[in-house]
């Protein structure tokens with residue numbers, strides 16, 4: 318492939334802007350232009366992140382977090398509270414199920430039962446509605462096991478500011494067609510009459526997938542055998558005075574899918590993700606309204622398909638974000654995938670001295686298609702074992718969900734229980750959920766297995782003491798409101814601020 322000195326990005330949603338910022342931070346000499354359509358706009362949803370988001374911006378790109386806190390006005394998310402399976406449970410970014418405590422023979426997944434309210438500081442804080450524990454000096458311990466809730470408009474505003482700082486050119490125009498020759502894009506023809514050319518085109522055009530899907534015809538591989546949902550209805554309401562900001566997302570089982578609750582400082586965002594095979598749009602809206610009588614805006618409907626393109630880098634086109642693939646937001650992974658796609662693209666250009674070789678392109682495709690498939694596999698486990706409701710949708714999920722790449726991990730669990738042994742063999746090191754994520758979903762949903770473990774009396778006593786200690790410590794912690802007041806008063810401490818290191822990617 319020829320040397321890449323100029324990149325044109327089609328699309329100015331979160332994917333396009335994150336691609337622009339990432340490329341310019343890592344390759345400042347690169348010329349980057351974003352073309353975005355004012356008529357088509359952006360999808361405008363995507364408000365929960367995983368712990369990979371702060372790591373990408375504050376550690377990989379080394380951006381100062383202060384401006385992010387100021388412009389994007391995020392709140393902290395320690396994990397997801399699942400109203401799912403026999404009893405509610407908390408999923409954190411802290412890898413609690415795989416840990417071992419001194420004096421206990423097995424990893425913690427073997428000890429957790431219905432009576433266990435938490436198993437580590439992250440889940441203890443979630444249970445107490447706290448974001449950060451208190452240090453001996455009385456200040457919050459800004460641990461690194463968190464993600465964010467961010468209103469999409471504010472995220473895009475922050476990203477636009479970063480683009481300006483990095484001298485990214487932003488052109489407001491709609492692409493009417495792409496010129497293609499010899500299996501490559503040769504130019505974008507815009508509705509303002511311009512003919513835009515580049516050495517590399519990034520397709521960030523959202524579900525339209527204008528370049529990878531439409532112009533180059535790279536096939537789309539569906540995940541419909543594992544993930545049956547294909548629509549969402551979205552609404553919300555203003556936070557009432559004194560209504561606490563929860564430090565987590567809620568994922569609640571609904572008749573034909575599930576409903577998220579995302580916590581912004583002044584707004585609560587709800588969305589019902591459902592399967593149109595089992596529920597009409599009218600019935601979904603009625604159930605959504607009935608469950609959320611406080612909805613204060615006109616709910617909007619979004620249609621989607623889960624899957625990814627067979628290749629994400631084809632010729633001189635690389636697709637990022639929804640143009641590359643889409644998986645429903647049950648683990649809020651879309652922005653995480655964009656972080657992974659944009660960083661691997663930047664690293665590929667850096668390591669190839671801006672002249673990517675066929676093997677780099679091959680590796681890029683293998684790594685990034687694998688990242689999408691990992692999410693499909695993990696979400697399949699959420700659907701296959703949720704026993705909360707006995708509706709036609711959930712019965713079908715339990716009977717028909719294709720576990721795909723998760724099948725071997727599940728088989729191991731059914732025979733051996735929450736052992737961590739299969740991690741290094743069955744789960745790729747880049748898998749963002751890791752064995753701990755699987756153990757959380759399987760143990761907390763009370764999937765029966767062949768090797769239950771009975772703790773010794775000494776282990777029971779130790780367990781009780783440690784759980785009690787964690788609870789006490791967490792109860793003294795800072796709520797989201799209190800922690801926001803601290804960073805607004807004192808600024809964000811340290812070069813990376815309260816960012817995320819460790820935990821799940």
Ligand SMILES: Cc1cc2nc3c(=O)[nH]c(=O)nc-3n(C[C@H](O)[C@H](O)[C@H](O)COP(=O)(O)OP(=O)(O)OC[C@H]3O[C@@H](n4cnc5c(N)ncnc54)[C@H](O)[C@@H]3O)c2cc1C
Pocket residue numbers: 327328329330331332333352353354355357358359360361362363364365366490491492493521522523524525527549588619621637638639640646649650651652653
């Ligand atoms: C219901 C739902 C809930 C979600 N929740 C989450 C979540 O909690 N967390 C999370 O991480 N993600 C979530 N996502 C995903 C998230 O919204 C997207 O992945 C993310 O915003 C990236 O979008 P994008 O930039 O790829 O596409 P878009 O925002 O659609 O941007 C596409 C861009 O391309 C431009 N464009 C398209 N065609 C043309 C053309 N011909 N000419 C010029 N410009 C063009 C558009 O104008 C726009 O600027 C959710 C998605 C859905 C559907």
